[in-house]
Amino acid sequence: MTGAEQLIERLERERRLSLSEYEALILAGRGETGADLRAAAAARAARVRDENYGNRVFVRGIVEFTNICQNDCYYCGIRRSNQEVARYRLTGDDILRCCEAGYGLGMRTFVLQGGEDGWYDDDRMAAIVRRVKGEFPDCAVTLSLGERSRDSYQRLFDAGADRYLLRHETADRAHYRKLHPASMSWEHRMACLCVLRGIGYAVGLGMMVGSPFQTARDLAEDLKLIETFQPDMCGIGPFIPHRDTPFRDQPAGTLEETLYLLSLIRLLCPDVLLPATTALGTIDPRGREKGVAAGANVVMPNLSPGRVRHQYELYDNKICMDDEPVMCRNCLDLRMRTVGCRIVVDRGDRRRADSAERKQTETEPE
Ligand code: 5AD
């Protein structure tokens, strides 16, 4: 075994490495010379995923209910300064109809995602959450609405929301400042994540792979953060430039590095819910199934109405823009089967590896 392979073995066993070791692993996994290491990490990660979840892949239907956003992140296609995009908001009825379609296709988690749009204040948003939970009591509701106040997060939790996705984007403060205008702060983002966890949400964070100015050290810091925060979910995908943003000419993240990071994250958080994202499916026609083969266990098809789909373009060439939900469900199922996995009808809550083990040992006779 090479030194880097030994590190991967130790990562699986101890679920932690030092920052410098993470950095060394990331560097060793790059380029053609890193191919064997990436394959070794993927094989271990797929096994660890199987030990925790079997070959079951959970489905989350995403409803992109508003593309109005007060933020101006330099990478994002729906940033405030982008004048080229027609803005929209969905009503509660629209959202319910999307969920109904998803429910009929076996989806048992709905992700309500939108820009930071003040129109959806706490009263309006809580009403939407209550309606979705009322109609579909056997489903989980995940919110992805960006940064809000503690009180707001609490009210939405009380209205029935189960989970919250808020990508940290980068664990490095200086890198964060290169991706966002001065009005946004890394500290506030991290504070939001801690508040969400304190309230009782299942919390997801995550980052883009290959975002502009990202170094191997930055990615190592991301892994350290994931190791210490132990999120319930972790959304990662390649950065993909959008034509109407300041990062239009920046190179996209690579398939290889994104897959490798998925594997490392699976090894350091065996029971994390890890999506093979749409961005991954965008940079490679088989990106999502490759993501699952590298240790992911979640896919997130789009349930947004066809008429607004093109207006929620965070990056160029996003896939499935013209596909009906039923097509995506069937397509995803076939794709997952090519890598020995299958889509299931399930809320897909996190299965806590540690507590399950504890339970088992507790009930075993001495
Ligand atoms: N490329 C890839 N991912 C992006 N996101 C936003 N813009 C891009 C882009 N150009 C991701 C961010 C955000 C999530 C909703 O989408 O990480 O948190």
Ligand code: FES
């Ligand atoms: Fe949308 Fe394949 S997942 S068509």
